[in-house]
Amino acid sequence: MTDLKEMHTPVDAPADSRPNWVASRVSKTSDSLDRAFEEGLTGHVITARDGKRVQLDDGSEAVEFVSCSYLGLETHPDLIAAATEALRVFGLHFSTSRNRGRPPYLGELEDLLSHMYGGAQVAAFTSVSNVHLGLLPLLGAGALPSYPVADAGVAFLVERTAHASIQVIRGVLEQIGPTRRFDMTDPAALPAAVHEVAATGRTPIVLVDGVGSMGGLIDVASMLATIEPFGGHLYVDDAHGVSIDGPLGAGYAFEALGGTLPPHVVLAGSLSKAFGGAGGFAVVPSDADMRVLRKFANPLVFGHSIMLPMLAANVAAGRLHVDGQVAELQQRLWRNAAEFDRLTAGTLVNAGLRSPVRGALFDTEAEAFAAARRLREAGVLILPAFYPTVARGTGLIRFAVSALHQQRDLETAARALGLAAPIPSTHPIALTDQGV
Numbered sequence: 001m002t003d004l005k006e007m008h009t010p011v012d013a014p015a016d017s018r019p020n021w022v023a024s025r026v027s028k029t030s031d032s033l034d035r036a037f038e039e040g041l042t043g044h045v046i047t048a049r050d051g052k053r054v055q056l057d058d059g060s061e062a063v064e065f066v067s068c069s070y071l072g073l074e075t076h077p078d079l080i081a082a083a084t085e086a087l088r089v090f091g092l093h094f095s096t097s098r099n100r101g102r103p104p105y106l107g108e109l110e111d112l113l114s115h116m117y118g119g120a121q122v123a124a125f126t127s128v129s130n131v132h133l134g135l136l137p138l139l140g141a142g143a144l145p146s147y148p149v150a151d152a153g154v155a156f157l158v159e160r161t162a163h164a165s166i167q168v169i170r171g172v173l174e175q176i177g178p179t180r181r182f183d184m185t186d187p188a189a190l191p192a193a194v195h196e197v198a199a200t201g202r203t204p205i206v207l208v209d210g211v212g213s214m215g216g217l218i219d220v221a222s223m224l225a226t227i228e229p230f231g232g233h234l235y236v237d238d239a240h241g242v243s244i245d246g247p248l249g250a251g252y253a254f255e256a257l258g259g260t261l262p263p264h265v266v267l268a269g270s271l272s273k274a275f276g277g278a279g280g281f282a283v284v285p286s287d288a289d290m291r292v293l294r295k296f297a298n299p300l301v302f303g304h305s306i307m308l309p310m311l312a313a314n315v316a317a318g319r320l321h322v323d324g325q326v327a328e329l330q331q332r333l334w335r336n337a338a339e340f341d342r343l344t345a346g347t348l349v350n351a352g353l354r355s356p357v358r359g360a361l362f363d364t365e366a367e368a369f370a371a372a373r374r375l376r377e378a379g380v381l382i383l384p385a386f387y388p389t390v391a392r393g394t395g396l397i398r399f400a401v402s403a404l405h406q407q408r409d410l411e412t413a414a415r416a417l418g419l420a421a422p423i424p425s426t427h428p429i430a431l432t433d434q435g436v
Contacts, residue, residue: 032365032369032384032386032387032395033384033386035369036369036372036384036386039369039373039376040376041369041372041373041376041384042383042384044056044062044064044066044381045057046064049064051072051075051404051406052064052065052067052072052402052404052405052406052409054381060379061379062379062380062381063379063380063381063405063409063412063413064380064381065380065381065382065383065398065399065400065401065402065405065409065413066381066382066383066400067400067402068240068272068273068274068400069273069274069276069402070243070244070273070274070333070356070400070401070402070403071243071244071274071276071326071329071330071333071402071403071404072276072329072402072403072404073243073274073275073276073277073317073320073326073329074276074277074313075404076276076316076317076320078316078317078319078320079276079277079313079316079317080313081316082312082313082315082316083309083310083312083313083316084309085312086103086105086308086309086311086312086313087308087309090103090308091308092307092308092309093304093307093308094305094308095304096304096305097300097301097302097303097304097305098294098300098305099294099300099301102305103308103311105308105311105312105314105315106124106305106306106311108315108318109124109311109314109315109318110122110123110124110281112315112318112319112321112322113281113283113318115248115322116246116248116249116250116318116321116322117250117254117261117267117283118250118259118260118261120261120283120284120285121283121284121285121286121287121289121290122281122282122283122284123281123282123284123290123293123294123297123300124271124279124280124281124305124306124311124314125279125280125281125282125297125299125300126278126279126280126299126303126304126305126306127272127279127280128163128165128237128239128268128269128270128272128280129165129280130280130299130303131268131280131281131282131299132165132166132169132237132268133169133172133298133299134282134293134297134298134299134300135235135266135268135282135293135297136156136169136172136173136207136235137172137173137176138292138293138296138297139154139205139233139235139266140153140154140156140173140176140177140205141176142154143292143296144284144289144292144293145286145288145289145292146263146284146285146286146288146289147233147264147266147289148203148231149202149203150201150202150203150231151201152200152201152202153176153177153202153203154176154177154202154203154204154205155177155178155179155180155197155200155202155203155204155205156170156173156176156177156178156179156180156205156207157180157181157182157190157193157194157197157204157205157206157207158170158179158180158181158182158207159181159182159183159184159206159207159208159209159218160181160182160183160184161184161209161212161214161216162207162208162209162237163209163213163237163239165237166207166237177202177205178202180193184208184218184219184223190206190223190226190227191226194206194226194227194230194232195230197230197232198230203230203231203232203233204227204230204232204233205232205233205234205235206223206227206232206233206234206235207235207237208220208223208234208235208236208237209236209237209238209239209240210236210237210238210239210240210241210251210252210253210256211238211239211240211241211244211252211253211355211356211357212240212355212357213239213240213357214349214357214359214385214389214390214396214398215349215350215355215357215359215396216349216350216353216355217252217256217350217353217354217355218236218253219256220234220236220253220256220257221256221257221258224257224262224264224265227264228264231264232264233264233265233266234264234265234266235265235266235268236253236265236266236267236268237268238251238252238253238254238267238268238269239268239269239270239273239280240252240270240273240274240355240356240357241253241269242269242270242271242273242274242275243273243274243275243276243321243326243330244274244330244333244354244356245330245354246259247324247327248321248322248326248327249274249275249321249326249327249330251269252354252355253267254267254283261283261284261285263285266282266283266284267282267283268280268281268282268283269281269282269283271306271314271317274356275314275317275321276313276317276320277310277311277313277314277317278306278307278310278313278314279306279310279311279314329403330403332403333356333401333402333403334354336401336402336403336405336410337354337355337356337358337401339407339410340358340399340401340410340413340414341358343410343411343414344358344414344417347360348360348399349361349396356400356401356402357398357399357400357401358398358399358401359396359397359398359399360396360397360399360417361390361394361395361396362394362395362396362397363394364393364394364395365386365393365394365395367395368384368386368394368395368396368397369384369395371397371417372384372397374416374417374418375397375413375416375417377416378412378413378415378416379412380412380413380416382397382398382399382413383397383398383400384396384397384398385397385398399413
């Protein structure tokens with residue numbers, strides 16, 4: 001669980017009075033993940049695959065529920081052909097920053113993404129982590145014209161289950177403004193934190209996920225309504241939501257916010273999950289914001305661009321989004337999710353939600369290990385999670401449902417859970433720092 005001292009540290013407390021959360025996490029983490037590796041329950045070496053069926057280095061075959069490519073686009077022939085042609089024309093890479101030289105694919109990709117997001121401006125990064133690292137310091141410094149901040153500066157409010165790629169840069173954010181966490185399961189937590197920040201004269205910047213990587217859909221619209229009266233900004237990491245919702249695949253958060261990019265909102269998305277390619281991107285309103293990002297976002301200025309074959313594949317994936325083919329794959333994904341819910345009697349985390357993530361949550365690590373062993377023996381690969389991803393002493397088994405899963409795959413996984421008796425999805429999900 002989250003350290004209560006951290007949750008209640010005043011916004012303007014001196015930095016040296018705040019707990020060292022990295023040291024705390026390391027010291028409190030059990031050996032459960034090490035044991036899962038040793039037992040062959042995770043860390044699989046995959047030597048070949050056909051859809052969701054994979055071959056492992058020991059010669060066995062399995063069905064995987066591990067990959068976050070929820071639509072299966074990474075095996076689409078258009079993406080493979082685009083990557084192959086780029087490799088033939090350009091080679092593996094053009095190793096310089098985008099400000100010094102770039103292939104035509106980069107502009108094409110950003111134009112396609114802009115179309116998906118209703119004309120908003122989009123910058124492509126090599127990863128979602130680099131989006132956070134490049135954009136959040138500029139947002140906090142008031143450098144982005146569409147996101148003004150108070151003369152007193154900002155305070156960052158990080159939702160407790162926001163992805164580990166956000167949690168890990170809290171030390172960087174502390175150099176710009178006070179940073180604290182809040183728990184969205186407490187309805188009073190965010191309003192109280194926002195009021196506290198406003199009382200100091202600072203601008204609140206709230207950092208959240210869209211689709212939780214381990215469970216849950218974040219009510220981003222309500223969070224925006226909470227901070228708007230105080231001139232706050234909402235930063236949504238919708239890595240797991242991109243492509244799975246919306247007629248053009250703009251994703252969960254964009255659709256939850258009304259199919260537009262409202263004022264005071266920044267979206268971060270992934271090209272490496274359901275989108276089918278590789279990289280990340282940021283969505284901002286104006287050309288002026290984009291000029292600042294291209295000039296000052298460190299990963300864009302000093303880092304290389306997305307590897308050329310993957311950049312070309314991203315363009316091919318973008319075209320599948322805007323021409324409507326992704327909408328058809330979404331339907332297959334949601335049919336599979338609904339069928340898996342039926343086969344598991346609606347007992348899993350996220351049952352009934354428009355999330356591709358399902359989870360079996362267990363009261364003890366021993367129960368989670370027993371279920372993971374049964375699944376492995378049945379030829380089903382899953383992601384086992386333990387503290388600090390979930391509450392201390394508990395365990396969670398995550399299933400990433402895909403449009404490519406076949407009926408037999410879903411039945412095999414549901415049957416292998418057997419008498420595991422996962423806690424129904426009405427049970428409070430005690431997640432902490434999420435990660436993939």
